[in-house]
Amino acid sequence: MTAPATGRRSRLWRGLAELPPGLGPQVVTIGVFDGVHRGHARLIDRTLDVGRALRLPSMLVTFDPHPARVVGAPRDTAALSTADRRAELAWRHGVDGVCVLSFTEELARLSPEAFVERIVVGALRAAAVVVGVNFTFGHQASGDLAMLRRLGAQHDVDVHGVELLPAADGRTPCSSTHIRTCLARGDVEGAARVLGRPHRVEGIARMVGWRTGALTVEPGTALPAPGSYRARLSTGGTTFVQITAHGQLLIRTPALPPGPAGLDFLSRA
Ligand SMILES: Cc1cc2nc3c(=O)[nH]c(=O)nc-3n(C[C@H](O)[C@H](O)[C@H](O)COP(=O)(O)O)c2cc1C
Numbered sequence: 199m200t201a202p203a204t205g206r207r208s209r210l211w212r213g214l215a216e217l218p219p220g221l222g223p224q225v226v227t228i229g230v231f232d233g234v235h236r237g238h239a240r241l242i243d244r245t246l247d248v249g250r251a252l253r254l255p256s257m258l259v260t261f262d263p264h265p266a267r268v269v270g271a272p273r274d275t276a277a278l279s280t281a282d283r284r285a286e287l288a289w290r291h292g293v294d295g296v297c298v299l300s301f302t303e304e305l306a307r308l309s310p311e312a313f314v315e316r317i318v319v320g321a322l323r324a325a326a327v328v329v330g331v332n333f334t335f336g337h338q339a340s341g342d343l344a345m346l347r348r349l350g351a352q353h354d355v356d357v358h359g360v361e362l363l364p365a366a367d368g369r370t371p372c373s374s375t376h377i378r379t380c381l382a383r384g385d386v387e388g389a390a391r392v393l394g395r396p397h398r399v400e401g402i403a404r405m406v407g408w409r410t411g412a413l414t415v416e417p418g419t420a421l422p423a424p425g426s427y428r429a430r431l432s433t434g435g436t437t438f439v440q441i442t443a444h445g446q447l448l449i450r451t452p453a454l455p456p457g458p459a460g461l462d463f464l465s466r467a
Pocket residue numbers: 228229230231261265266269271305306307308309313332333334335336337338339340
């Protein structure tokens with residue numbers, strides 16, 4: 199993963215155990231943040247505002263894998279981004295640090311009270327927490343913004359609830375779910391409008407035939423519907439990509455350097 203070229207020291211902590219023992223108070227924003235879409239960007243902006251006002255660093259806490267996948271909730275959790283990519287995008291938006299929390303069955307069983315006491319206050323040292331108004335947390339998603347405010351008051355933590363940024367239709371909020379729905383019908387332009395950039399799929403590239411490359415991705419990656427697309431290769435150039443019914447990504451290209459690569463989906467071909 200490349201650190202941002204801002205000159206700032208941006209940090210990535212994989213789990214609470216990696217947090218430095220002397221970690222000072224932070225302004226923390228919490229959620230899955232899959233794709234880091236325009237709604238998430240609004241939340242991050244607000245987190246940075248609160249950080250500036252309190253003169254404290256900002257930290258984005260992201261759960262990985264998606265909680266709904268861990269608790270077996272019947273919903274589409276195809277990953278729009280890896281945790282590394284989320285961290286990179288969060289840094290670009292200006293956060294000082296990113297903590298990736300492994301979402302385990304054990305974590306899912308924590309009550310809202312225990313989550314705030316042990317993790318938000320005890321480990322993350324939150325002086326303020328910034329979440330969207332639809333944020334839920336704790337066992338069976340039983341905690342909401344009102345409960346977070348109550349618990350925050352008990353622990354001297356400021357809680358900020360941010361109104362959800364609407365999508366272009368003006369009716370529904372920008373959400374990762376909306377982006378997954380766009381991709382599932384092959385609407386990569388609709389996905390890009392919510393993301394604020396084209397949807398990127400990352401994997402390992404190799405040549406598989408005459409003028410044909412392939413990108414192998416992690417299982418569970420969100421792919422556009424089977425079909426042909428125009429896409430930009432992270433290694434350079436625009437190309438055509440065929441997504442087969444079996445989820446194979448075939449790239450029309452005379453040559454492709456073998457190794458890690460990304461495809462930004464631009465339009466249907
Ligand atoms: C301590 C904790 C326990 C959770 N337990 C559950 C759970 O039992 N069932 C569930 O569907 N989600 C559970 N979640 C997931 C939350 O409902 C929510 O999806 C998560 O906090 C991310 O927020 P976001 O969806 O607004 O990004 C839990 C979250 C936390 C932090």
